Structure formats: structure tokens, C-alpha cells
Amino acid sequence: MLKLANKVAVITGGGSGIGQAISELFAAEGARVHILDLNAAVAQHVVDGIVARGGTAQVHACNVSDQEEVVSAVESIGRVDILVNNAGVAHVGNLEKCTESDFERIFNVNVKGAYNALYAVVPVMKSNGGGAILNLASIAAVVGIADRFAYSMSKGAIYAMSMSIARDYMKDNIRSNSISPARVHTPFVDGFIAKNYPGQESEMFEKLSKSQPIGRMARPEEIAKLALFLCSDDAAFITGNDYPIDGGFIKLNN
Structure with a gap:
């Protein structure tokens, strides 16, 4: 039996990397996948592959840092059962090598982008009786990694927002978890x-x-398999947790 049969999944940044692997696996498991991506052409290539394999998917050209664009995309989709906040960008550098524009770019995509998707999707999930939210955090949210000042800031925010959503919307049957990959x-x-x-x-x-x-x-498909579990009914009793998928990085790096 397909784990996501008849579910509608919104995946930000689903056109490449981890997001692509999640989009492809969710579609293979029966979800109707909607990819929100700034690079619509690249995302369309992913959608074409999904459709060729018998799945259902659609691209929405969208800058996740623009709330109006995100809200419009979600409104066009209608029902949403699953949200995966995956879109993100990186920055290499410590505090002194992080300019104001660097900081704002990371914040606008990684933090504000996730907020915008949550802002658009949570009311829809409430009206539909619930849903599952998965936010892509990182080991950088909980351990110090050299030269990742802005990136670590953004992933710490993702972790915190995920827990806050889990607490505030439990009564609405909305589950919220995050996963923290090491290098993929x-x-x-x-x-x-x-x-x-x-x-x-x-x-x-x-x-x-x-x-x-x-x-x-890690391989992207390994991250996707954990995402599938947490967004499926198999994880119906799981909310308000972060799951490191890190090859032992956090606890065994000694």
C-alpha cells in the first residue's frame, strides 16, 4: 500500500538535491506533489520525470522569500496535507566574513522562506482537519561548525519554529517535526x-x-526516506521532535 496515497504535498526547493529526492519519493508513494521553486525550469525537469513514472506533480515558480508569491501558490493548490520546508541557501564564513547582505540573503530564504510557507499552509491545514509539517534543519542548529555563522543562525531558527508550530497547533491535528542532516x-x-x-x-x-x-x-534518497516516514501516518504519534541524520556526527565525533 502506498504510504501517501491521496495526500497533497507541498515541497519548497523541490527541484534539486534533497528536495528533488523528497519530491520523487513522495510522488512514488502516491502523493500529489507541488514543487515551489525559484528555478521553474529545473523543477519542471523533476516533474517531467515524476509524470513519466506515473506520478502526479506540478511546478509553481515561486520565490519563497516573497510572502505574496507563496500565499498565491498555496491558494492555487487548495488542499494541503503535507508541507516540507526544504528551500535553502548556504554561506561560508564566520561573523567577520558575513556582510549585512550575506546575512539578509540567508535570513530571507532560509528563515523567512520557511515562515512564509508555514504562514500560508497552516490555516489551510486547520481548515482541512490537520496535516504534517517537516522542516529541514541541520546539525549546524545544535553544534558549532566552523565558518557557518549565518547558516547556523538560520537552521537554529528552523529548529525553533518547528517546535513552536508543534506546540501551538497540536490541538488542530497538525504535526511538526524537523530533521537535521550532516553533510549530504x-x-x-x-x-x-x-x-x-x-x-x-x-x-x-x-x-x-x-x-x-x-x-x-549521506545520499539525498536517505534523507528522503526519513522525510517520508515523518510525513506519513506511520508517524502519527510523533510531533515536536528533531531527528539528526548525521552518520554519528553529533554524538560520536570524539
């Missing part, structure tokens, strides 16, 4: 290494992989 091997990681460590790609990839005690980075 996505095209972003490859691009980051190529940009910042030209000629040292292999060595840096190995170094970053081994920063997880398990000895490798």
Missing part, C-alpha cells in the same frame, strides 16, 4: 568544492566525507 552529497557540494578548492577536489571530498564518523556523506 548533492551537486551543491561538488560545486562548492570545485569553487573553493580547485585542484584539490578529491582530497577535500574525502576530508568532508570523513568528518562523519560513519565515513561518508
Whole structure:
């Protein structure tokens, strides 16, 4: 039996990386997937693949930092059973290397973007009798990671918002959880290494992989499987929790 049969899922940033893996798995499990993504062309490629495999999906060109655009997209969808706040951008640098524009960019996409999606979707879920919300936090929300000042700030906010939503809307049958990945091997990681460590790609990839005690980075589909569980009825008794998926990074890195 499909775990998300007849469910409507909104996934921000679902056109690449972890969001793509979540979109594809949710569609394979029967959800009608709606991807909110700034890069509509890339997201459409994901949708085309989902449809070719017999799934149902649609792209909504949307800048998650613009509340009006997010609200309009959600209104066009109608019913929403699942929200996955995945859209996000990164920044490398400590406080002194984080300019005001850097800080605002991270805040607007990662924090305000999640807020906008929550603001648009929660009333819809209330009117429909409930739903499941999953927010993509990070190990950076709970441990100090070098040169990730703005990014860590944003993921700490995601963690806190997730817990607040769980507390305030439990009575409305809305569950809210977050997951905290360590490093995940996505095209972003490859691009980051190529940009910042030209000629040292292999060595840096190995170094970053081994920063997880398990000895490798996560695969996007592994994150998607945890997301599927937490958004399905199998997790009906789970709310207000954060789930590290980190290869032992938080507790075994000693």
C-alpha cells in the first residue's frame, strides 16, 4: 500500500538535491506533489520525470522569500496535507566574513522562506482537519561548525519554529517535526568544492566525507526516506521532535 496515497504535498526547493529526492519519493508513494521553486525550469525537469513514472506533480515558480508569491501558490493548490520546508541557501564564513547582505540573503530564504510557507499552509491545514509539517534543519542548529555563522543562525531558527508550530497547533491535528542532516552529497557540494578548492577536489571530498564518523556523506534518497516516514501516518504519534541524520556526527565525533 502506498504510504501517501491521496495526500497533497507541498515541497519548497523541490527541484534539486534533497528536495528533488523528497519530491520523487513522495510522488512514488502516491502523493500529489507541488514543487515551489525559484528555478521553474529545473523543477519542471523533476516533474517531467515524476509524470513519466506515473506520478502526479506540478511546478509553481515561486520565490519563497516573497510572502505574496507563496500565499498565491498555496491558494492555487487548495488542499494541503503535507508541507516540507526544504528551500535553502548556504554561506561560508564566520561573523567577520558575513556582510549585512550575506546575512539578509540567508535570513530571507532560509528563515523567512520557511515562515512564509508555514504562514500560508497552516490555516489551510486547520481548515482541512490537520496535516504534517517537516522542516529541514541541520546539525549546524545544535553544534558549532566552523565558518557557518549565518547558516547556523538560520537552521537554529528552523529548529525553533518547528517546535513552536508543534506546540501551538497540536490541538488542530497538525504535526511538526524537523530533521537535521550532516553533510549530504548533492551537486551543491561538488560545486562548492570545485569553487573553493580547485585542484584539490578529491582530497577535500574525502576530508568532508570523513568528518562523519560513519565515513561518508549521506545520499539525498536517505534523507528522503526519513522525510517520508515523518510525513506519513506511520508517524502519527510523533510531533515536536528533531531527528539528526548525521552518520554519528553529533554524538560520536570524539
